[in-house]
Structures are given as structure tokens and as C-alpha cells.
Amino acid sequence: xxxxxxxxxxxxxxxxxxxxxxxxxxxxxxxxxxxxxxxxxxxxxxxxxxxxxxxxxxxxxxxxxxxxxxxxxxxxxxxxxxxxxxxxxxxxxxxxxxxxxxxxxxxxxxxxxxxxxxxxxxxxxxxxxxxxxxxxxxxxxxxxxxxxxxxxxxxxxxxxxxxxxxxxxxxxxxxxxxxxx
Numbered sequence: 108x109x110x111x112x113x114x115x116x117x118x119x120x121x122x123x124x125x126x127x128x129x130x131x132x133x134x135x136x137x138x139x140x141x142x143x144x145x146x147x148x149x150x151x152x153x154x155x156x157x158x159x160x161x162x163x164x165x166x167x168x169x170x171x172x173x174x175x176x177x178x179x180x181x182x183x184x185x186x187x188x189x190x191x192x193x194x195x196x197x198x199x200x201x202x203x204x205x206x207x208x209x210x211x212x213x214x215x216x217x218x219x220x221x222x223x224x225x226x227x228x229x230x231x232x233x234x235x236x237x238x239x240x241x242x243x244x245x246x247x248x249x250x251x252x253x254x255x256x257x258x259x260x261x262x263x264x265x266x267x268x269x270x271x272x273x274x275x276x277x278x279x280x281x282x283x284x285x286x287x288x
Contacts, residue, residue, distance in 0.1 A: 155232065156231065163238075177224050188276060193276070195280050198282065219250065219252075220257070223246045224245075227244070228241075228242040237269075238267040238275060243263065244282075245258075247259065265279070265281075
């Protein structure tokens with residue numbers, strides 16, 4: 108069964124979590140990408156995309172770590188992966204602004220489902236204090252009550268920013284169901 112707002116037990120104003128996908132909302136995608144390319148990075152910053160490079164391994168670890176925290180249903184660990192001003196851009200919904208607005212989505216997800224998410228990082232690049240990770244998620248959401256498991260098959264784009272403490276955190280997260288090939 109494909110995921111859609113109509114077949115998920117959602118709060119009308121909050122939805123579920125960021126890696127569970129419902130549909131695609133292209134206008135939500137252009138703003139963070141535009142900001143990334145217009146604002147750019149500090150002069151002299153080089154783009155590094157080699158998977159074995161230290162900073163690339165660090166940002167890949169954020170993408171892997173948030174999925175591990177999802178699967179463990181560890182709300183504190185999940186939220187630690189986000190910047191305070193993070194933006195979720197769920198398909199077909201208004202952007203969710205800030206960590207405190209993101210929290211209820213995960214509370215709903217964890218109270219309703221036991222996530223069994225698989226993460227596949229396809230690309231990660233770092234340039235100065237900014238980075239991105241592109242990948243896909245699969246797996247299932249197992250209902251904690253009556254209902255059928257929900258199959259996941261999404262593509263995502265995660266933008267990250269290095270904080271003053273040196274840690275990489277998610278600044279923007281966008282996802283959509285993967286197209287069938």
C-alpha cells in the first residue's frame with residue numbers, strides 16, 4: 108500500500124516523521140536549494156565528495172545515525188540530529204519549522220509505529236560549513252495497534268550545517284516516494 112495522508116493516522120496539522128513520505132511537493136524544495144546556492148559557502152571552501160574523506164564520513168554518519176535513532180524510537184537522540192532552526196519539508200504539506208515543531212511528529216510516529224527503516228546513502232558532499240546527503244530509505248513501519256505494516260520506499264535530500272560546537276546537524280530535510288523504475 109502506498110503512503111498518503113489519507114491512509115496514515117496523522118494529526119491533521121503535524122503528520123508523521125520525516126522519513127515516512129506521503130507525496131511530492133516541489134515548491135517546498137526550491138527555497139533551501141536556492142539559499143544554499145545563492146548564499147554559497149565561504150571563499151576558498153572546497154567541495155569534498157570522496158566517501159573516505161573525514162568530513163564526508165561525518166555527514167554520512169548523521170544520516171545513518173538519525174535512522175538508527177528512529178529504529179530505536181529514541182526521541183532525544185533523533186532530535187539531537189537537528190539544528191534548533193531545522194526545517195522539515197514533508198511532501199504535500201507546509202514546512203515544519205524548528206526543532207520544537209518537529210518533536211510532535213516523532214512523538215506521533217513512535218506512539219503509533221515501530222520503525223524498521225533501512226537507509227542507503229547514495230551521495231554526500233561537504234563544502235565549508237555546509238553539506239548535503241542524498242539517499243533513499245526503505246523498510247516498514249510496524250503498527251503498535253491494529254493495522255497493516257506500512258512499506259517505505261522514499262528518496263531524500265538532507266542539508267546539514269556544522270554548528271559552533273563542531274557537530275554536523277540537519278538544517279533541512281526533504282523527501283518523497285521514489286518513482287518506480
